[in-house]
Amino acid sequence: MTSESLKVDFTGEFKINEITNPDEYLIGQGNFSLVYRSSQFPDLVIKRFRSTVSSEDKTTELSNCSRLKGHTHDNLVKVLDVYPEKDEVHLAFCSGGTLLSAFQRDPKRLSYPITSIKVYKQLLNGLVELHKLGFIHRDITMRNLLVNEGFVKIGDYGLCVYGANTATNRRVQSSDTNAPEQLVHKKYDVYCLGRVFLQLWSGNLFTKEKTVDILTSMRAFDSRLFDLISHMVSDAEDDRPTAEVALDQIMQINFDVSYTTSAVSSAYAAFSVDNRI
Numbered sequence: 001m002t003s004e005s006l007k008v009d010f011t012g013e014f015k016i017n018e019i020t021n022p023d024e025y026l027i028g029q030g031n032f033s034l035v036y037r038s039s040q041f042p043d044l045v046i047k048r049f050r051s052t053v054s055s056e057d058k059t060t061e062l063s064n065c066s067r068l069k070g071h072t073h074d075n076l077v078k079v080l081d082v083y084p085e086k087d088e089v090h091l092a093f094c095s096g097g098t099l100l101s102a103f104q105r106d107p108k109r110l111s112y113p114i115t116s117i118k119v120y121k122q123l124l125n126g127l128v129e130l131h132k133l134g135f136i137h138r139d140i141t142m143r144n145l146l147v148n149e150g151f152v153k154i155g156d157y158g159l160c161v162y163g164a165n166t167a168t169n170r171r172v173q174s175s176d177t178n179a180p181e182q183l184v185h186k187k188y189d190v191y192c193l194g195r196v197f198l199q200l201w202s203g204n205l206f207t208k209e210k211t212v213d214i215l216t217s218m219r220a221f222d223s224r225l226f227d228l229i230s231h232m233v234s235d236a237e238d239d240r241p242t243a244e245v246a247l248d249q250i251m252q253i254n255f256d257v258s259y260t261t262s263a264v265s266s267a268y269a270a271f272s273v274d275n276r277i
C-alpha cells in the first residue's frame with residue numbers, strides 16, 4: 001500500500017483556542033491533560049498532565065510514551081520526548097486536529113465511501129502497528145485520532161497497556177465506541193475501531209442503536225465490507241478478526257474502481273446526517 005494513495009483531503013484549519021502564556025497556546029484538552037503548541041517549535045505539542053491525574057496513571061502514560069519515543073509510522077502520533085520531571089510529553093503536531101473535529105466540520109464529506117474507506121485503511125494500518133509493538137490502546141474514539149496533512153493517526157497513549165494479553169478495566173471510560181466486555185484484549189480495540197467506521201460511514205456519532213440499519217446499508221454497497229465490519233463489531237470477541245486480518249481483508253477490496261454512483265447513492269438513501277453534536 002502506498003502512503004500517497006491513502007491520503008485524504010481534509011478541509012479546515014486547526015483552531016487555536018486560548019493563549020496561556022506568550023510561548024504556548026492551548027490547542028486541546030482531555031480528561032487527563034492540557035495540550036499546548038509551542039510558538040518557538042511549531043512542529044511540536046506539549047501534553048501536560050492535569051494536577052488531578054494520579055501518579056500511577058501518569059507513570060503508565062509516561063512509560064508508554066517512552067517505549068514509543070522516536071518510533072515513526074504514518075498512522076501513529078509520533079512521540080518526540082518524555083519529561084517525567086515536568087509531567088510532560090512532547091508529540092509531533094497534527095495540524096488537522098482530531099478526526100472528531102474534521103467529522104463535525106463536515107460529516108457527509110467523511111462518510112463518502114471512498115473517503116471513509118481510505119481513512120479506515122489508515123486507521124487499521126496504525127492499529128496493526130500498535131498491536132505489533134505490544135500495545136492494546138483501549139481508548140479508540142474519534143477524539144483520540146488525529147489528522148495531519150491527509151493522514152489519520154492513532155494518538156493518546158494514556159490508556160494503552162503494554163505486553164499483556166489481558167488488562168483490567170481500570171480507567172477505561174465509557175465512550176460511544178466502547179466494547180461490551182470488561183477485560184480488555186487486543187480484540188477490544190478491533191471492536192472500537194469497527195464502531196469508528198460505522199460512525200464515519202453513516203455520518204452519525206450515535207450508532208449503537210442503529211447498528212443493524214447501518215450494516216444493512218453497507219451490505220447493499222458491498223457484501224465483503226459488510227462481512228468485515230459486522231464481525232469487527234460483534235459482541236463476541238471470538239468472532240472478531242485480528243487487526244491484521246481486518247487490514248488484509250479491506251486491502252483486498254479495490255473500492256476506487258468497482259462502484260457506480262447509483263450503488264453509492266442507494267446505499268445512502270436511508271441516512272441523513274445527525275447534527276446533534
Ligand SMILES: Nc1ncnc2c1ncn2[C@@H]1O[C@H](COP(=O)(O)OP(=O)(O)O)[C@@H](O)[C@H]1O
Binds near residue numbers: 031095
Ligand atoms: N499531536 C497533537 N497535535 C494536535 N493536537 C493534539 C495532539 N495531541 C493531542 N491533541 C489535542 O489535545 C486533545 C487531548 O489530547 P489527548 O492525548 O487525547 O489527552 P487526554 O489523555 O487528556 O485525553 C486532543 O483531543 C486533541 O484535540
Ligand SMILES: [Mg+2]
Binds near residue numbers: 030031143144
Ligand atoms: Mg484523549
